Structures are given as structure tokens and as C-alpha cells.
Amino acid sequence: MQENQSPVINKELYDGLPFSVVLIDDDYFIRELNPSAALLAGSNLEDLKGKKCYAALFQQEHPCRFCPRANQLFTLDELHSSGFRFRQEILAEKPETPIPRNLYYDQTQYLVRNSDGRAFLAETLRDITQDKEQEEEKARNEKLILLGTIVQMVAHELNNPLTGLSMTLQTMEDADEEKIIRMRRDIELAQGIVADIQGFTRREGYRLEPIPLATILNESIDVAKRLFSPVPEFQITWDIPDKHIQIEGNEKKILQLFGNLFKNSVEAWKSSRREKPLTIWVIVSQATRKTDMRSTRHYLDIQIVDDAGGIPQEVLHRIFDPFFTTKKLYNRGSGLGLFIVHKIMEEHAGTVDVQTRGEFSRFILHFPLKRKV
């Protein structure tokens, strides 16, 4: 008991912490907070005092669904006596148009008493979104490198028999017979898959040059408008001041990258049989990420968001796998579209993330920048 009565609110100590610390009372009002918490809430420190924690930190109207304290029937005083202490990873959302963005926090809650003996809920929040994304990216990379190697070997081995088959068909006199045309169509399908694989495994001559992003985006959208029917509606938002920004890339590969993503949206929209027309949002913004303990790197984030029906959570981790598809067997493409997207980003020293929520899907392409815009 002696320990509990000592002053626990040491301002110098928690003001210097690089993660958020908030003291909350029994009615969810914020009583104290450190500058990191104000930064997280995107507001002035003094203005946040006296606000409900769920409104100030997470823009909610009610206590957050993931809040451990909210699921307790006891007062803070009672919880303190019971030794309440909780730590978890939480998934929160940051409001963004057209859909909120996922943020991950390492959250702890425990009870403290001030010198008057009054109990407060101390909550710490550390933003671990980047760590989570990097962790997922690393696991995904390892899997995809292995799968890519296998796929490449298989394609090479299939090349000979397919070439033989295709050439033998070319020598057949009755080449117009329907059964032969059907066989040829199947061979072409298989050829397309092998060609796709060869296309991303042949890398020589692959030069990265500065490309004006706006130009290549517009060109990709023009191509999509010509190729896809019905035509999706595109909404482009620039969250950076400089619309003339250039990315280091290979023009053909970048066109293929956007093309594959747009095609993915259109096909998802078709297979979900939605009546509402398809909208694709393209949002360009800037972000800074840690590369290691000491350094950070600037990125250009390009989000491709669609309302084509969303992706089932249970398949989200397989979405970049080669030959993974949710489309119907007889309507599918090569099943390599998103695998190639991942591969192209890797070749541009960038990464890609995917999120889904309700009818929306969001792919975020992170392109490294030489300097801040």
C-alpha cells in the first residue's frame, strides 16, 4: 500500500516518452496526457484534457470495442485492488476518404493512484503499424521468393512440351477443324501463363529512370478506360503539393503495375455482381518510415482503393500468391496479376500492402523517394 500512495504522476518522466501515456478517470475523461498522446490525437495537449478518451484518441462516440476497461463491471478503485493489468495489440482506424486506414497499437492498461489516493486508468499506446507491416511484408517476401523460384522452374520445364505441342499443331493440315481450334485455345492459355512468368523472371535490360507520376498514372487510366468495360469511375487525390513529382521506375513495368491493379478491381467488381458502378480512388501521399533504429526514409504512397466488394479476411494473406484467385475457374486469368504487382514493387525497392473493409479494398504502393517532397 505504501507504494500506491507515492506520487505516481511524474510529469518529467512521462512527457519525455516516445509513446502515448494517458490518465483516464472512471467516466473516461482524460485527466493527464503526455505530448506523444497529443500528437497521436492530432490536437493541442491542453484542449484534450477533460475530453472522453474514445472521442479524443479514436474518434468514437462510445467506448472502444477493444477497450479492456470498458468490458469490466467494476470501478477503477475496485479494479486497482484486483491488480488489473492488460496488454494487447489493437487494430484501430484513422479516418480517411474513402475508407479509414488501419493502424496497429501496442496498448497497455493498468491502474495508478495519485497522492489523494484516487485511482486512474493509465493507458499507454505505441504505434506499431510500421512494425506490423514490415513483419507481414517479410513473411510474405520469404514465401513469395520461394514460390517464385518454383513457378519459374515449372515454367521453364513446361516450355519445351508446350512449344512441341504448339509446333505439332502448326504442322497439321486440317488446322481449321473445331477440335484443333479448341486445343489451340487451351495451348494459348498455357502459353500466356508461361509467357507471364518469363516476363517477370527476365530482368536484364531493366532500367529505372525518373518518370513523371502524373503522366504515367493518366496513361494507365486511359489504357484502363479503353480496355475495360464497363469503365470504372476514377477519382484522383493528390495529398502532396508537387504534382510534377517523379518516381524512379521502369515505364513499362509501372504501366503493367497499375494495369494489373485496375484489372483486379474490375474483375472483382464483375465477380461480386454488384449493381452499383465501380469507383476506383487513386490517392497520392507522402510518408516517412523507419528503415532501422536510427534512420528513416521518405516514401511516396500511392493508394488504389475500390468499392468492388472487398476481400474476405481469411484469404487476405494469400492475395499475392501466384495462381491464387477467387474468380471462377473458367473466367480466370493467369492468377498472376497481383503476384506480378508484388514482384514489380520489389524490383522498384518498394513494398505493397493490402487492406480490406466492407465493400472496399485498398492496395498501398510504397515507392522510395530520394528526398522529402
Next chain:
Amino acid sequence: MSKSLRPLFHPNGEKYHLALVEDAESILLAIRDFLVRDFRVSVFSDFPSASDYFSGENCDVDLLISDIALPGGSGFRLVEQIREKGCRTPVILITAYDINEYIETIKSLSIAHILTKHSNLSLQEIFVTAWKILSGDIFGIDKYFPKIKIYFPSELLGKTSPANGEVFSVTIRNTEERIFWTDRIGAYFKEVLKIPESVSKLVLDEMVTNGMLRAPRHADGTYKYQKWIPEKDMLIADDYIELDSEDYILLQYGFSGDWMILSVTDPHGTLEKEEILYRLRRHILPDKKTGLPEGLTDSHGRGIFLMRDQLTHLIYNVHKGKKTEVIGLFNTRHPIPYKNISVYEIHD
């Protein structure tokens, strides 16, 4: 498939003799079946049997078509063997691997025809390659597309957009026309075949630059329309070029099905097989000291490397001292740069 090329006979009145070496039986037999109507074809499915055949004194084969990776040895070893005997038999290599790995050997053995073994490789392409080598009749895109209709400048009547199966020909006489046509054709291919202008214009610019700037030379070998700056080892083109009438170039463009067709012909015939392979090699092979391709530090021959890098098939037809035709083919259904390259040379 219609071959549409006239029957060919050896000067001795018999059919030409081809040796075909390939270990995949279905490919071997398909090529044989396709070629056997026009040529006498001997087939070998591994290195030892082909090597045995060539171990004799004579060079009685008019053309060797070989895979690179063979059971028991390599296609290169086979070519070395016949070259050691002094046979100048022309060779077509067909390989599933990237030829960049072999560029040094390809150059040293003077192999001018490399076809990538991919499942879209057409027998017609192999047949045309063989036919052109043996006949010496090398010019024209209609050899690859027998059904195509070619329109000459006087037949166009202001039209600039050929329909499927048509090829338009235009004459380029100066810088203004060069800019107009490269822009126009780039936009045309983007419209009809959805080919990025970066691809079609790169190829077109390179072909036209070659025809306008590199080919025309004075009697002493110096360039007519560009100057060499020795201290920078650079060639600077004149700002505005008005070609002399004997230097006009012919540009042809159009499409057939999935194929983009581009060709530029100049009336000089200055390019050489050795030089093309040499230029390609310096942009592929890393320099021992720097680890980077030698060609990175200057621009000599970069165009050949870049064009081949974009195309399904790049073809050079050269009549020494008379005419050079550069043909670029690009398949839009499988837009993979297969990088096939063929160099045909004829001399008077």
C-alpha cells in the same frame, strides 16, 4: 499454313540440305515435318550423333539449325567443330535460355540468327529465316507476313492509319518529316494496338536515326549529317537535316493481327554483322574492371541493344554498299521481349 515463298533449289539442282539438332522430340519432328517439303532435312537428337555426322571431311550441310543445350554437349561446341574444319555453314540457334549469357560466344562464332524457343515461336518464322539465308533474297516484310498488302507513298492519298493486314510506306526527307511521322506512328500504335509510345517511338527513333544519321557518309567515310567531337567521343547531329535525294529513307508501318510491324530502309548498306554483334556485346557484357557494361560510358550501339530489348524480333537485312532494311516486330498478345535477332548480309 501458307509458306508463299517460291521453291528453292541448290545450284546443283537438288534441294538444300539442312541439319537439325534438338533434343525435344516433338519440336524436332514438327520442325522437320514443316521444312521437309522444301528442304532435305537430317535430324539429330543429341550432341554425339550430330558431332559424329560432322566429323567427316566434307561440309555437305547448307544450314545448321541447333538448340544450345543438348544431351552430351552444346550447340556451340558443334558450331566450333564445324568452324575448325573451315566450314562457313550458316547457323540458326534456337534456345530456351537468354542469349545474353552467351553473347561473347555468339560473336566469336559469328552466329547471326538467334531465335528464342518459346511456345509462340512459329514454324513460319524458322522457315523464313532458313529460306532467306539460303536464297539470299532477304528484303521485305511480306516474307514474314505473306498476306499483307503494302501501300507505297503514291498510293496513300493522305491516309495515315493502315487497317489490319495493311502496311503503309512513307518517305522521310528531312527532320520535320521525321518528327511528324514518329509522333504520328507512335500515336497510331497506341490507338490500334495499345502499345506504349515509349516502346514504339523508341524503336522508331532508333531505326530512323540509324537511316538518317549513321548510314549516309561521304566518300572518305565521315558522316554527312553529324559531326564527331573527338574530345568527348560523341557524335552531334545537325539541328535540322534536309537529306540529299540519294539519302531519302523509306519508313513502313502497319499491323497484322497481334503483330506490330515497323521497317526502315536506307540506300547505303553500311551496317555489318560483325559490327552489330560487337555493339550488342558491349552493352551486355560487363567490363572486367568496372563490372559494368562497357557501352554505358558512351552511346555507341546502345540503340541496337535498346531496340532488341523491346521487340519480339529484330531483323537486319544488309546488301553491302546498297541498302539496309531494319525490321522490328512486336507481338502484342504476348508482349514479352523475346529478343530474337537475325542479321542477313548479301554481297555483290
